[in-house]
Amino acid sequence: MKRRAVTAAVATALxxxxxxxxLRTVGDLLQTTDAAxxxxxxxxxxxxxxxxxxxxxxxxxxxxxQARTTTGRLLGRDLSPLVGLAGVSATNPGTGASAVPxxxxxxxxxxxRDNLTVTALDAALTTDLTGxxxxxxxxxxxxxxxxxxxxxxDGRAVAAAGLVSDSGALTVGSxxxxxxxxTLDLAKLAPTTAALAGVSLGVGAVGARAALDGCQPxxxxxxxxxxxTIASLAVRAGVPAVRTVGTTLTTQLGAVSxxxxxxxxxxQSTLRTVVGPLLGGTAGASSATVTVDLAAxxxxxxxxxxxxxxxxxxxxxxxVTVDLAAxLSGSGxxxxxxxxxxxxxxxxxxxxxxxxxxxxxxxxxxxxxxxATLNAAAVELRTTVAPLGLGPTRAVVVTxxxxxxxQGRGTVGVDGAVASGALLTTVATPLLAAxxxxxxxxxFATPGGAVPGLVAAxxxxxxxxxxAxxxxxxxxxxxxxxxxxxxxxxxGGTHRVSALRVGVLAPAxxxxxxxxxxxxxxxxxxx
Numbered sequence: 001m002k003r004r005a006v007t008a009a010v011a012t013a014l015x016x017x018x019x020x021x022x023l024r025t026v027g028d029l030l031q032t033t034d035a036a037x038x039x040x041x042x043x044x045x046x047x048x049x050x051x052x053x054x055x056x057x058x059x060x061x062x063x064x065x066q067a068r069t070t071t072g073r074l075l076g077r078d079l080s081p082l083v084g085l086a087g088v089s090a091t092n093p094g095t096g097a098s099a100v101p102x103x104x105x106x107x108x109x110x111x112x113r114d115n116l117t118v119t120a121l122d123a124a125l126t127t128d129l130t131g132x133x134x135x136x137x138x139x140x141x142x143x144x145x146x147x148x149x150x151x152x153x154d155g156r157a158v159a160a161a162g163l164v165s166d167s168g169a170l171t172v173g174s175x176x177x178x179x180x181x182x183t184l185d186l187a188k189l190a191p192t193t194a195a196l197a198g199v200s201l202g203v204g205a206v207g208a209r210a211a212l213d214g215c216q217p218x219x220x221x222x223x224x225x226x227x228x229t230i231a232s233l234a235v236r237a238g239v240p241a242v243r244t245v246g247t248t249l250t251t252q253l254g255a256v257s258x259x260x261x262x263x264x265x266x267x268q269s270t271l272r273t274v275v276g277p278l279l280g281g282t283a284g285a286s287s288a289t290v291t292v293d294l295a296a297x298x299x300x301x302x303x304x305x306x307x308x309x310x311x312x313x314x315x316x317x318x319x320v321t322v323d324l325a326a327x328l329s330g331s332g333x334x335x336x337x338x339x340x341x342x343x344x345x346x347x348x349x350x351x352x353x354x355x356x357x358x359x360x361x362x363x364x365x366x367x368x369x370x371x372a373t374l375n376a377a378a379v380e381l382r383t384t385v386a387p388l389g390l391g392p393t394r395a396v397v398v399t400x401x402x403x404x405x406x407q408g409r410g411t412v413g414v415d416g417a418v419a420s421g422a423l424l425t426t427v428a429t430p431l432l433a434a435x436x437x438x439x440x441x442x443x444f445a446t447p448g449g450a451v452p453g454l455v456a457a458x459x460x461x462x463x464x465x466x467x468a469x470x471x472x473x474x475x476x477x478x479x480x481x482x483x484x485x486x487x488x489x490x491x492g493g494t495h496r497v498s499a500l501r502v503g504v505l506a507p508a509x510x511x512x513x514x515x516x517x518x519x520x521x522x523x524x525x526x527x
Contacts, residue, residue: 148164209497210495410432
């Protein structure tokens with residue numbers, strides 16, 4: 001009795017393994033036990049199981065699978081009937097698989113793959129939907145962006161959509177090409193929300209895969225395998241107030257350049273005014289050259305978007321990009337989330353302050369680099385002096401930089417000899433001091449100097465740029481929902497997973513799914 005009781009307990013434990021799908025046959029059960037003390041009759045009688053399952057046998061199951069890159073509703077319009085978005089489906093009644101579309105090429109036994117073409121996708125989005133979703137990467141990695149479906153009569157069904165291999169494996173990873181595979185125009189999806197003008201959602205490579213193994217012992221749970229991956233997700237907003245910062249810089253640098261040109265004239269005049277009397281004569285022909293390229297400085301200051309790792313600001317175009325994966329990294333990012341995880345977009349409320357911080361730091365950099373550029377600008381001043389007709393004409397040449405002149409420093413030469421001794425005291429020292437006053441007053445003094453003037457002109461537009469994003473953020477958090485690893489409850493034996501589900505609450509709602517894989521039902525056939 002003791003032996004039989006122990007065996008019954010073991011059988012109960014093994015039954016749980018069987019129900020979980022870890023064991024498939026009575027033989028598996030018996031092989032896991034010690035025949036020296038297990039009553040095999042008790043084990044055998046503990047399970048109402050017939051012959052061992054043969055999961056390699058064909059014709060024992062009917063199965064189905066479907067893969068679609070884009071599905072759902074767009075502006076209230078059901079995308080299912082659109083041919084270019086229909087994806088690929090496979091069915092197998094137990095006698096062999098077939099696909100829809102029938103032209104889908106085979107990808108192995110009972111499997112099919114249908115690669116996407118941007119032309120077909122764009123054509124599917126008919127006139128009333130044109131521009132709502134764009135597929136901009138034609139000719140790059142969309143050739144590998146497709147749909148895979150397998151329906152086997154051995155009870156195995158597999159579906160995969162997105163960036164997938166010929167075997168239906170997800171290939172989104174470190175080697176995934178950068179860029180959007182889909183761009184959603186949120187202004188068109190929510191036309192009554194004015195704040196979303198110029199706002200879009202950029203979706204990088206996505207993939208979803210579902211598999212179902214229906215070859216299980218009677219009574220055992222049939223559990224689908226579902227996985228997804230998203231390479232990137234970004235909100236992009238064209239913000240006029242941000243672009244104004246860039247245009248203001250360009251305008252103000254143009255004004256500083258004009259000031260520098262006028263400064264050359266002032267330095268030339270100062271040279272003539274000071275040198276003539278000092279040398280006891282009258283200044284004649286003179287010239288002034290200040291070498292500086294402020295247009296190149298402006299190009300450099302605007303060339304690289306500002307970034308804090310989450311927000312990128314392009315001052316040339318006014319485009320503000322928010323990397324949602326980076327924004328949400330503290331709460332888990334985009335991948336590895338539980339089924340039906342809705343991303344919390346409340347983190348977007350930090351974007352206006354982030355933009356302000358970036359622009360404030362940039363403004364300080366503008367002042368530093370402009371000051372450094374002007375200080376480094378080469379200066380050459382020349383004049384001739386006729387000493388009251390009592391001697392030969394003298395040539396006075398000043399070479400320096402604007403920064404050195406502002407400090408009263410530079411090289412003064414008279415007839416090719418550098419001023420020294422009495423000549424230095426008589427001519428060079430007062431001349432450089434006078435020139436320095438002109439440079440400082442014109443460029444660097446507060447108020448009135450060109451550099452402080454540029455900074456003052458930037459200050460209000462910089463201050464206005466960040467808050468200009470507040471209505472955008474409010475609108476986004478009000479109308480946009482993003483769900484990753486979207487999984488519907490099983491219906492009629494089917495199991496679905498979508499990498500990304502985009503919802504837009506508007507008069508004509510949008511519920512768009514990107515990269516969707518569906519498997520099932522898998523049904524045993526009567527022998």
